[in-house]
Amino acid sequence: MKFLALIAANLKRKKLRTLLTILSILVAFILYGYLSAISRALNQGVSVAGADRLMVRHKVSIAQPLPASYAGRIARVPGVQAVTHASWFGGIYQDPKNFFAQMAVVPEAWLAMYPEFLLPADQREAWRRTRTGVVVGRKTAQKFGWKIGDRIPLQATVWRKMDGSSGWEFDLVGIYDGAEKGTDDTQFFFRYDYFDEARQFGKGLVGWYIVRVQDPAAAAAVAQRIDDEFANSPWETKAETEGAFLRGWAKQIGDITTIMAAILSAVFFTILLVAGNTMAQSVRERTDEIGVLKALGFTNAQVLALVLAESCLLAGLGGTLGMGIAWLLISSGDPTRGALPIFFFPTANLLLGFGLILALGLAAGILPAAQAMRLRIAEALRR
């Protein structure tokens, strides 16, 4: 650590140049942090998907409904432990930008199917008693300042009511929390019985089924049996594991992870060139000083380490600041204001970020450091 003052002094040599290099590294790491959070958000469903849950949808598309009567037939398929269903509502709260998922579900069956949604017992009971009751995730409740007892109006985009109006009202009876950081706590669940009775058309249909299998290892076989059960019926099904379903969903958005990796690689390579060039230039400018250090008795290895440490310090300053800013930005919320329900800086990416900082520092410094190491004293001092 006694060499730190020397290393830091070298960075202060050309303050503007150092500042610009740090800034470029900083921007790269803000980008890195932000893209990590976005990528995590888009893939979150896949990573939290239950291995023992199947999604059963209409063979053609998730947008096509299935008859509610399938529930009993699915329940009888060997290997099925439990079954419930959900229906997409797609309403608007005040403004179309205020997006959050809204689904009509069967309360007890739904909560049993998704133990990751934590709801206090008294609120469960209130939901059971209140036909117009709705349960929302903590994040959405906080976002709109909703409290239990509030009446929440939604404007339907599809589902008109019996009287032809499209205004629906729900009574907030519960606020659920996610069991894990990756659990989606932005959703809005209301009762299917209320929904089905009040809607003008589509009665007796559901959006999709969710099935819990007895043995996750046999999930694929159970899915096949369910599809076979409904083959050649007017509503053929497509059953798949939740993970596969969500991956398919992510594919539709585009392979963000690949795009992210491509952008990051390009950015990193550019930054590497910038930082490497800065280091090389700064080492070239002080050939004589490095010669003096060696003359004083600094070994080749020490000179190598000094230059590498300098470039790592540069990368460390820019990278740590950049990830810090990314973390602040990410903590302040999802940039799409709702479309990415899970938005945080994943710890694994944070750690990888520090690895990248170190790699950048070493890669940028290695050539100038080797050059400094090979420098011959007598020649350096003649200049």
Add this chain to the structure above:
Amino acid sequence: MSQQAEPTDCARPGPGSAPPTGPTDGALVEVSNVEKVFRRGSEEIHVLQGLDLRVARGEFLALMGPSGSGKSTLLNLIGGLDRPTSGAVRVAAERIDRLSDRRLAAWRARHVGLVFQFYNLLPVLTAERNVELPLLLTSLSKARRRRHVAVALGVVGLAHRTRHYPRQLSGGEQQRVGIARALVTDPTLLLCDEPTGDLDRKSGDEILNLLQRLNREYGKTIIMVTHDPHASARASRIVHLDKGQLSAEQPA
């Protein structure tokens, strides 16, 4: 003057400070039959040709000679900054030309103090940080390093300029910082390459007074390259380098 691994306070004149002239226990520096050839492309430059030189402990030797005669080259060989093409360089009976790069670096840190014509201070460090540099290679604690630095800057008369950067100092002051840096580890040998070459007469004289005092009071063995007869007059012995050979001359 002692030759121990750890520097001792250089302000303390050793008890039996070495006499100003004359070998005591054999030569401290012994250059035997040294040849140095530089290659520039296909061209070979024979700078030193079978050169012999002995410098006794406590001597103050002036090395003179025309430009390009190889004075700096010879000084570099003695200081372990470069290796001879053939021949032997012994300092305190050690064959320094045979040490590995790493051990040679450690040897330099311990035994050699270098003073350059253009001071060669690091512009980004203050005077005291510059003087501290060689001590970073020792195992001394921060407090002890600081004490050694203060003593060395005191010896060169710059105790009041410790926090200045080189650009804030005059040439003479910078050279005194350079000398403090060379002294701070209490080296066996002080090698000065035209230490007054870039200074006016008055500052140059101050530097020469300082070197002479280091030689006389602290018993430092000094080899100084110079073009200036005024400077070489301060030495206890003068040698001339020309056409790769040395010739002796008595001090004026």
